[in-house]
Amino acid sequence: xxxxxxxxxxxxxxxxxxxxxxxxxxxxxxxxxxxxxxxxxxxxxxxxxxxxxxxxxxxxxxxxxxxxxxxxxxxxxxxxxxxxxxxxxxxxxxxxxxxxxxxxxxxxxxxxxxxxxxxxxxxxxxxxxxxxxxxxxxxxxxxxxxxxxxxxxxxxxxxxxxxxxxxxxxxxxxxxxxxxxxxxxxxxxxxxxxxxxxxxxxxxxxxxxxxxxxxxxxxxxxxxxxxxxxxxxxxxxxxxxxxxxxxxxxxxxxxxxxxxxxxxxxxxxxxxxxxxxxxxxxxxxx
Ligand code: 48F
Numbered sequence: 429x430x431x432x433x434x435x436x437x438x439x440x441x442x443x444x445x446x447x448x449x450x451x452x453x454x455x456x457x458x459x460x461x462x463x464x465x466x467x468x469x470x471x472x473x474x475x476x477x478x479x480x481x482x483x484x485x486x487x488x489x490x491x492x493x494x495x496x497x498x499x500x501x502x503x504x505x506x507x508x509x510x511x512x513x514x515x516x517x518x519x520x521x522x523x524x525x526x527x528x529x530x531x532x533x534x535x536x537x538x539x540x541x542x543x544x545x546x547x548x549x550x551x552x553x554x555x556x557x558x559x560x561x562x563x564x565x566x567x568x569x570x571x572x573x574x575x576x577x578x579x580x581x582x583x584x585x586x587x588x589x590x591x592x593x594x595x596x597x598x599x600x601x602x603x604x605x606x607x608x609x610x611x612x613x614x615x616x617x618x619x620x621x622x623x624x625x626x627x628x629x630x631x632x633x634x635x636x637x638x639x640x641x642x643x644x645x646x647x648x649x650x651x652x653x654x655x656x657x658x659x660x661x662x663x664x665x666x667x668x669x670x671x672x673x674x675x676x677x678x679x680x681x682x683x684x685x686x687x688x689x690x691x692x693x694x695x696x697x698x699x700x701x702x703x704x705x706x707x708x709x710x711x712x713x714x
Contacts, residue, residue: 453482453549457705459569459590460484461556461603464492465687466660466671467596468539469513469694470701475546479705482588483548486555486574491536492598493672498685502532507653507688513695517542535687557585559593559606559667566593566666569603592701594668596694599644601673607664617661617669617678643679644672652683653692660693661700670697 458474460467463485475481483490497503506514506521506528514521514528519538521528544550555577560568568589576583595603607614652675659678660670669677670693683689 449549455589456480456482458592458594458701459588460594460596461569462492462596462598463490463550464596464598464671465494465539465690466694468543469691470670470698471548472543472546473695473698474701475543475548477702481548483550484554484556484571485550485552488552490540490550490552494532494536497532504530504532504535505686510688510691513691559603560587560589566664569593591705592666592668594670594697595673596670598672599676601676603667604663604669604677614663617659617663643676645681647684648681649683649686652681653686653689655680656689657692657696660696668697670694
């Protein structure tokens with residue numbers, strides 16, 4: 429048996445592999461902020477088609493709002509039309525009425541597994557703190573460790589260059605908010621300017637403006653599920669929104685523990701991005 433200590437070797441293996449992985453994703457086709465259900469379905473589809481996809485998740489666990497089901501009863505509901513999606517992802521479900529019911533832990537882990545198996549890279553504990561912008565177009569993200577942000581440490585970030593960036597940060601719509609804060613006009617995919625920016629006399633230093641007043645309305649699952657898909661799309665050159673971020677930009681009711689709309693939003697974003705990427709060509713297809 430070797431007398432060499434295992435501990436430094438274990439550390440070296442981790443450092444080497446992580447740095448190699450990080451180096452590979454410094455330039456990607458699509459960088460997605462947030463790893464909720466819309467991001468994971470989007471990442472899975474694009475990665476499967478050979479695009480280089482990076483998902484950046486602030487928390488330790490990817491999956492966003494999926495894990496807790498409805499009020500911690502860890503089951504979720506999806507519309508019947510998601511049956512083929514669940515089958516493709518190898519997710520077990522129970523069919524009841526017009527709905528499909530899934531175990532939320534099984535659902536979250538399957539989405540993560542399928543996206544990473546397809547080749548998407550997920551970096552967790554990484555917070556997207558800003559955007560890269562070249563000539564009036566979003567061209568990447570600025571990242572830092574979540575603890576650096578939480579502790580308000582004065583540590584400069586690193587940048588990732590991407591052909592397209594997706595705001596999948598859910599309720600905060602963090603990337604869109606970064607533009608609004610700087611008074612950069614953000615449209616909704618349906619063509620409207622964000623309501624906050626329509627107000628000529630808006631006090632742009634007000635807390636409300638800085639917080640980006642959520643456009644999320646009280647619960648109405650039926651309309652929420654339809655509108656989250658409708659509001660999915662490009663809101664600024666190079667920047668797309670999906671999932672609850674799209675709801676908060678376009679305006680729609682919340683929908684609670686029904687998740688078909690999130691998946692359909694991710695799949696719609698995948699289709700749009702694929703068309704856009706096809707025109708520009710991949711930086712480095714897998
Ligand atoms: O909110 P979230 O699950 O995203 P989603 O795809 O799905 C929404 C549903 O889960 C649910 C719902 C359905 O009725 O309302 O809420 O829109 O996940 C968003 C993820 O983004 C991460 C956050 O930790 C979460 O996992 N996130 C938020 N801001 C950042 C971020 C950031 N600046 N950088 C990196 N990750």
